[in-house]
Amino acid sequence: MNNSPTTLFDSYEQDFQQFIETIRPKLEGNAEEPADQRKASLRRVEMELDEADEMASRSQIDCDSCSFIGPQVSQMEIEIQGIPQSIRAQYQSRLRTAKADLARYKKLFKDSQAQVARSDLFSSKAGGFSSSDDPYSDNSDRSRLLAGTSLLEDGSKRLQESHRIALETEDQGAEILMNLRTQREQIENSRNTLYTADSAIDRASGTLKKMIRRMYQQRLVTAAIITVLVLLIGVIVWEKFS
Template identity: 65%
Template sequence: MEQPTALFDSYEQDFQQIVASIRDKLDGDADAPSAEQKKAALRRVEMELDEADEMVSQMEIEIQGIPQSIRAQYQSRIKSAKAELARHKKASKDAHGALARADLLGRRATSPYSSENGGENDDRARLLAGTGLLEDGSRRLAESQRIALETEEQGADILRNLRGQREQIENARDTLRTADSSIDRASGTLKKMIRRMYQQRVVTAAIVVVLVLVIAIILWEKLHK
C-alpha cells in the first residue's frame, strides 16, 4: 500500500531539483557572455519559478491527507520551501533589474544621438522603460501566484470529492459485511431447522415401528388363543 507521504516526498524532490536548476542559472547569469544569453537564462528562470510554485501547491494539497501525528514536520518543510522560493524570486527580480539597468546604460554609451543637453531626457525615458519591464515582471509573478491559488483550490475540491467517495465505499463495505453476517445467521438457523426435521422424522418412524410391533403382538396373541 502506498504511504500517505509518498506523493509529498515526490513533489518535494521535484521542487528541490527545480530550485537547484534556478540557482545554477542565477549563479551563471553573471558569467553569460552576452545580454541576450542573460535574458534567455532569466526567461527560463521565470518558467522554472512557475513550476516550483506549482510543486509547492501540490505539496500543500498532499499534506491534507497526511496523519495529524506527523503533519507538523511536513508543514515545516512546506514553510522552508516557500521561504526558499521567495528568496529565488527576489534574486530573479534583482537580476532582471540589474539587466535592465545595464541595458539602459549600454544603450546610452553606444547611442550616437546622446548629448549633454538631451541626456537627461534619454535617461528618463530609459528608466521609465526599465520600470515598465520590472512592472511587467511583477505582473507575471502575480499572475503565476493567482494560477497557483486556483490550482490549489481545484486540487482541494478534488481531494474532498475523493474523500467523499472513499466514505461511500467504506459505508458500502460495512453494509456488505452486515448483510454477510445476516446471511451466515440465517444459514445457521436453516441448518438447525433441517436437523430438527430429520430428528422428528426418526422419532416418528420409531413410533410407527413400535405401534406396528404392538399391533403384531396383539394379533399374534389373539390368533393363538
C-alpha cells in the first residue's frame, strides 16, 4: 500500500469531495420545497456535519476559527507538509479550493437554518404563537434557538478576534515605547558626550591662548635683550675707535 503524502492527500481530497456531494443537494435544494422536507434535509445535513466534527475531534484536530471543519480538510493540511516543495504549490491550490468549498457550504447551511427559522417565526406570528414539546414539530422553537446560537457564536468569534487584535496592538505599542526609550537614552548619552567634548575644547582653547601670550612675551623679552646687546656693542665699538 502506497502511503506517500501525495497519495494520502488525494485520498482525503476524494473523501472530502464525496462528503460535499452528499450534503450539496440537501443544501442547494429547491427553494419551493415544503417546509417539512426542507427541515428534514437540514437536520440530515446537521447530523452529517456533527459527525464530521466528532471525527475531527477524535483526530485531535484544533479548530478554534470555525464551528466545524471536515476531518479530510484537516488531514489534507497535515499531509501537505510532507509533499516536496517542487510540487507543493498545486496541492496548496487544491487545499485552498477545498477550504473555500467547506466555508461556502458552511455559510449556506447557516443561511438555510436562518431562513427556516425566519419562516417559522413569521408563520407563528401569522397563525398565533404556539410551542410543542416535540423538538421537530412545525411550531418548535428549536430552529429559532439554533439561529440565535449561530448569531451568538458569530458575535463571540468577532469579540475574540477584536481581543486578539487589541493584544497585538498592545504588544506593538509596548515595543515602540521600548524603542523610543532606548533612542532617548542614546540621545542623552550623545548630548552628555557633546557637553564633555565642549568643555574639553574650552579648556584646550584657554591653554592655547595662554601659550600664545607667553610666546609673545618671550619674543618681546628676547627682542629687548637683543636691542640692549646691540646698543652695548655699539657703545663699546664707538668708545674703542674714538
